[in-house]
Amino acid sequence: MYSEVRTPYSEVRTPFEAPEDPCLGDVVVTGDQLARRVQELGAQITADYADRPPLLVGVLKGAFMIMSDLARAINLPVEIDFMAVASYGTATKSSGVVRIVKDLDTDLSDRDVLVVEDIVDSGLTLSYLRRNLLVRSTKSLEVCALLVKEGQQRVNLGIRYVGFTIPPAFVVGYGLDVSERYRNLAEIRRYEEPLGARQRRSR
Ligand code: IMP
Ligand code: MG
Numbered sequence: 001m002y003s004e005v006r007t008p009y010s011e012v013r014t015p016f017e018a019p020e021d022p023c024l025g026d027v028v029v030t031g032d033q034l035a036r037r038v039q040e041l042g043a044q045i046t047a048d049y050a051d052r053p054p055l056l057v058g059v060l061k062g063a064f065m066i067m068s069d070l071a072r073a074i075n076l077p078v079e080i081d082f083m084a085v086a087s088y089g090t091a092t093k094s095s096g097v098v099r100i101v102k103d104l105d106t107d108l109s110d111r112d113v114l115v116v117e118d119i120v121d122s123g124l125t126l127s128y129l130r131r132n133l134l135v136r137s138t139k140s141l142e143v144c145a146l147l148v149k150e151g152q153q154r155v156n157l158g159i160r161y162v163g164f165t166i167p168p169a170f171v172v173g174y175g176l177d178v179s180e181r182y183r184n185l186a187e188i189r190r191y192e193e194p195l196g197a198r199q200r201r202s203r
Pocket of ligand 1: 062087096118119120121122124125126169170171172177178
């Protein structure tokens with residue numbers, strides 16, 4: 001075992017700090033708040049699934065960060081799998097037309113499945129995923145979403161575990177990107193493009 005740790009991790013780590021970018025705005029959720037809330041969610045999931053360790057299904061790419069932290073906050077022998085979806089639309093708005101880019105390796109039949117999502121905006125992606133996973137004969141299917149944008153969902157999605165409810169602005173960090181950037185920010189920040197720029201790009 002490696003034992004020669006002289007300096008605490010908090011002193012040696014050099015996190016990615018928000019660069020000078022006029023589009024990057026206020027911090028919506030701090031790194032500390034994220035860390036605390038993920039521990040709480042982990043404790044809650046540990047209690048709820050005590051006798052039936054779930055299969056955590058992360059939705060790539062955005063959920064990679066919460067998946068990594070949440071999995072370590074759950075004190076149960078969970079299993080982990082990932083799927084990747086692409087939704088058509090502009091860089092900052094999803095259309096609800098979802099395509100599975102990478103499917104799961106795991107057979108879901110008779111499994112207690114807990115989907116781990118980064119953010120729910122319109123909820124179209126999540127509704128699609130729910131329908132897609134439910135037909136695979138899961139024993140149970142619940143969702144943990146780190147962020148839910150307030151007032152954007154037309155239907156009640158029945159999300160069992162919510163990290164934070166945030167105002168309906170575009171955000172980046174802690175897994176969330178704008179055109180693949182800023183996923184490695186330690187906090188959640190607003191991101192606002194000059195008008196017109198977002199219509200010209202597509203993801
Ligand atoms: P929905 O289908 O409208 O709920 O959008 C869900 C997906 O769009 C998420 O899984 C993200 O990939 C992406 N998304 C939605 N809002 C944001 C945001 O504010 N920042 C980054 N990605 C977002
Ligand atoms: Mg996503």
